[in-house]
Amino acid sequence: MKITSVVGARPQFIKAAIVSPQLANLGIDDRILHTGQHYDRQMSDAFFDELGIPEPTWSLDVGSGPHGAQTGTMLTKIEEVLLDDQPDAMVVYGDTNSTTAGALAAAKLHIPVVHIEAGLRSFNRAMPEEVNRIVTDHISDLLLAPTQTAVDHLATEGITGDMVELVGDVMYDLALKAANDLDAGPLLSEIGVTEGDFVLATVHRAENTDDPTRLAAVINGLAGVTETMPVVLPVHPRTKPLLEASEAASALTLIEPVGYPDMVKLERSCALVATDSGGVQKEAFFHGKPCVTLRDETEWVELVELGWNTITPPTDAAAVRDAIVSNIGTTGQDGKPYGAGDAGERIAAAISHRYT
Numbered sequence: 001m002k003i004t005s006v007v008g009a010r011p012q013f014i015k016a017a018i019v020s021p022q023l024a025n026l027g028i029d030d031r032i033l034h035t036g037q038h039y040d041r042q043m044s045d046a047f048f049d050e051l052g053i054p055e056p057t058w059s060l061d062v063g064s065g066p067h068g069a070q071t072g073t074m075l076t077k078i079e080e081v082l083l084d085d086q087p088d089a090m091v092v093y094g095d096t097n098s099t100t101a102g103a104l105a106a107a108k109l110h111i112p113v114v115h116i117e118a119g120l121r122s123f124n125r126a127m128p129e130e131v132n133r134i135v136t137d138h139i140s141d142l143l144l145a146p147t148q149t150a151v152d153h154l155a156t157e158g159i160t161g162d163m164v165e166l167v168g169d170v171m172y173d174l175a176l177k178a179a180n181d182l183d184a185g186p187l188l189s190e191i192g193v194t195e196g197d198f199v200l201a202t203v204h205r206a207e208n209t210d211d212p213t214r215l216a217a218v219i220n221g222l223a224g225v226t227e228t229m230p231v232v233l234p235v236h237p238r239t240k241p242l243l244e245a246s247e248a249a250s251a252l253t254l255i256e257p258v259g260y261p262d263m264v265k266l267e268r269s270c271a272l273v274a275t276d277s278g279g280v281q282k283e284a285f286f287h288g289k290p291c292v293t294l295r296d297e298t299e300w301v302e303l304v305e306l307g308w309n310t311i312t313p314p315t316d317a318a319a320v321r322d323a324i325v326s327n328i329g330t331t332g333q334d335g336k337p338y339g340a341g342d343a344g345e346r347i348a349a350a351i352s353h354r355y356t
């Protein structure tokens with residue numbers, strides 16, 4: 001059996017690092033197609049090297065651009081690959097433009113689409129990711145959901161039956177592996193912070209970076225936190241020019257994007273995580289840290305219910321600062337909402353069962 005797996009953005013490399021080896025274990029010929037949505041070494045190749053992800057069979061080098069142009073170019077180029085290669089199924093991950101382009105190209109050629117991380121919803125259609133999720137789920141043939149909440153959302157939209165399977169979250173599998181196996185460098189001393197005495201922040205969501213009021217609330221709020229402890233922020237390229245233009249950002253410890261083992265080290269060493277990332281919210285929980293999510297809502301509602309995650313819309317700097325400072329040292333309830341750490345195995349088994 002032959003599969004094409006589409007990746008393009010940082011979180012997709014991380015998810016493929018778990019799923020691709022499991023597909024290989026079952027003798028499935030999984031060929032990786034990299035759209036090129038992310039292309040800086042620290043946003044792309046570093047993950048292939050560090051996590052041992054197989055080299056892409058196709059690198060489309062699509063690069064950055066407005067949504068329509070970027071997605072359209074991907075669609076054209078992915079279609080060419082599929083017409084030539086004729087896989088038995090297409091695997092897509094998450095909710096980026098690469099996800100939707102891959103799913104749409106395959107669906108139009110009647111190639112079955114497998115969506116990993118199906119069923120997540122923020123119910124905020126102003127997010128490009130929400131549009132990508134809805135479109136992808138509705139043209140997928142096998143929907144592999146990370147949570148019961150996601151299964152329930154699909155059912156509400158009429159997607160039910162054996163095309164939907166609850167498999168758990170692949171990022172939990174990798175977090176467990178990372179805690180045991182991956183070596184980080186001497187990062188904390190290089191950055192100049194000490195174990196347990198810094199806040200780790202990430203900011204890249206368009207709704208924050210593209211809205212000057214929200215961006216100012218995030219930066220000024222984080223700058224306010226530095227009166228309590230340092231704030232370390234690995235800077236996403238989308239956010240880089242905006243932070244460089246901000247005087248308040250000079251209070252923050254800005255670093256280049258780090259590789260996955262170093263990111264896990266930071267997550268395991270910090271006092272609290274403040275983020276608008278989807279993946280980083282969950283990793284805070286996996287590594288036992290409280291999280292303040294700088295958004296109006298989250299798809300990962302389980303962590304809010306368990307008390308590990310506090311949603312803080314960044315409309316006001318003082319509210320951002322206070323939410324972070326007051327949550328340092330807090331914990332939530334125990335719980336296992338993301339499976340048993342065997343999502344990768346379950347995904348490979350579901351694909352093998354359905355398409356061989």
Ligand code: UD1
Nearest residue numbers: 009010011037038039040043064065096097128129237238
């Ligand atoms: C994308 C996803 C988002 C995901 C994020 C993960 C969409 C719509 N968004 O957002 O869901 O959470 O990836 O990180 O698919 N850039 C570089 N170098 C790179 C990549 C990007 O400089 O290697 C800069 C470019 O200026 C680009 C901007 O970052 O225009 C945004 O990149 P893009 O991939 O469009 O969106 P992300 O914000 O990364």
Ligand code: UDP
Nearest residue numbers: 010011014234257258259260263277278279
């Ligand atoms: N990540 C990383 N280095 C960084 C920032 C994030 O390795 O400097 C990892 C992080 O550990 C998580 C993933 O990138 O596994 C999350 O990706 P991102 O926040 O870009 O996207 P999202 O999850 O919001 O779609």
